[in-house]
Amino acid sequence: MAKDAPPRWDRKMQQRLSRGEAAALGELYDRFASLVHMLAHRVLDDDEAADQVTREVFGYIWENPDAYDPKQGSMRSWVAKITNSQAVYRLRKTEAAALAESGEGSTEELEQKVRRAAVAARADYIVTSMPAPLRAALELAYFQRRDYRQTAADLGVTEDEARRRLRLGLQLLSTANTRPLEGSSPPGYGRSL
Numbered sequence: 001m002a003k004d005a006p007p008r009w010d011r012k013m014q015q016r017l018s019r020g021e022a023a024a025l026g027e028l029y030d031r032f033a034s035l036v037h038m039l040a041h042r043v044l045d046d047d048e049a050a051d052q053v054t055r056e057v058f059g060y061i062w063e064n065p066d067a068y069d070p071k072q073g074s075m076r077s078w079v080a081k082i083t084n085s086q087a088v089y090r091l092r093k094t095e096a097a098a099l100a101e102s103g104e105g106s107t108e109e110l111e112q113k114v115r116r117a118a119v120a121a122r123a124d125y126i127v128t129s130m131p132a133p134l135r136a137a138l139e140l141a142y143f144q145r146r147d148y149r150q151t152a153a154d155l156g157v158t159e160d161e162a163r164r165r166l167r168l169g170l171q172l173l174s175t176a177n178t179r180p181l182e183g184s185s186p187p188g189y190g191r192s193l
Helices: 007-018 021-045 047-063 077-103 107-129 130-144 148-155 160-176
Strands: none
Touching: 007 021, 007 077, 021 047, 021 077, 021 107, 047 077, 077 107, 107 130, 107 160, 130 148, 130 160, 148 160
C-alpha cells in the first residue's frame, strides 16, 4: 500500500501531469497501481476486468489532471474515488448485460449485487484514504487481533490515543454502508471514463 503523500507532492504531481510529463504518469502509476487494481478487483472479482479498469483510470487521469481538486482531499483519495466509480459502473453494465442475455434474475437482484460490491469497495476506499495513524491502529486491531492496550504499545502511543484512533477509524468505516450510491460522487466521477 502506498504511503500517504504530503499535499505538496499532490500539487506537484498534478502540475507535472498538466504539463504532459509522461514520467509523472509513470510515477503516479508506480505509486497507486496496486491500490487501483485492488479496489477494482474488490468490486469486480475479476483480474482481467480489474486490469481494464486500472488502464481506464490512469488514462482518465492522464487526460484530465485538472479534474483533481486538492481541496477535496489527497490525490490518493481522488484516484481511489475514480476507481470505485468506474468499477461500480463496469459491474452494473456487465451484470445488466448478463441479465438481459439470460433473462434469469431481476433488476432488484442486480442492484443488490452492485450495492454489496459498492459497499465493500467503499470500505476499502475509506481504509486506504484514512490518515496513516488511524489505518495503522485498525490494522493492528483487526488483522493482528490486538486490543487497545497492545495497539498503544505497538504504536508507541498512550492508551487513550490508541482508543481514540480506533474509535475514529471505526466511525469512518461505519459510513461505508450509509452513503448513497448515486449522487455522492463529484461530477464526472460516476460515469464511464
